[in-house]
Amino acid sequence: MERQDEGLLNKESDVKIKEERREGEPTSAFKGASWAALLIGVAAYLIGLFNAEAMQLNEKGYYFAVLVFGLYAAVSLQKAVRDKDEGVPVTSIYYGISWLALIIAIALIGIGLFNAGSMVLSEKGFYGMAFVLSIFAAITVQKNIRDTQKARERD
Template sequence: MSQRNGPSSAFVGASWAALFAGMLTYLIGLWNATMALNEKGYYLTLLMYGLFAAVSLQKTVRDRLEGTPVTGIYFGLCWLSLGSAILLLTIGLWHASLAASEKGFYAMSFVLSLFAAVAVQKNVRDTLAQSAS
């Protein structure tokens, strides 16, 4: 039986800090933006949808690696959801009347948030698996 090492507290802290930094900067950018309220809602919905899709995809990939059954349809929907969130953000930013620096700001804080959400989900799962053994 192999012994699993859980994530270090530094990695756990860095993952949570990255998640809060990405989400907070994205949300502060939306709060301060001069775009219409419906546009702000669009970008907020994309952040929430993207975070959910990234965490769900990470969970299904991990489930498959650990031998937990995951249907092909759900696995495909996870990939489709994550791809859709990224594509919709890209299209929205491409057509937005924002400065290039603002578009980059939203894109980078979005990507940081997605990556950090996956890292946090992995850390939570690894910590639970370690405490269960």
């Protein structure tokens, strides 16, 4: 009889876990996948920089700064676009600068990789893909945080 009661308790606690997620809130799996993509993208990029023996320290600093700038620009743009969509006041100068900053970050990584004579094409592709993964994941993590916050404020 106890085993049946434990089974019922487990089913009830499973139902409670499913009910805790509010409408509009991303699932835990999606949140986890977004954070994993961000960590993997940034870690791969940084490990690649650390292990780049042919690259001078000033080049490594350039690629690091471009990554940080790109991440910040992407999150800032996501916030500005979302605020504007939800009717939160966003000045046109901030909105424009957010777009410009992301475009500049993408241009800087592209120009830097195009002109990197010390890198083979596969290495350039690696940095480009790690950069894009990191940028996309940062946008997704920011969106998930905002969706979760908004869903919890409704209650």
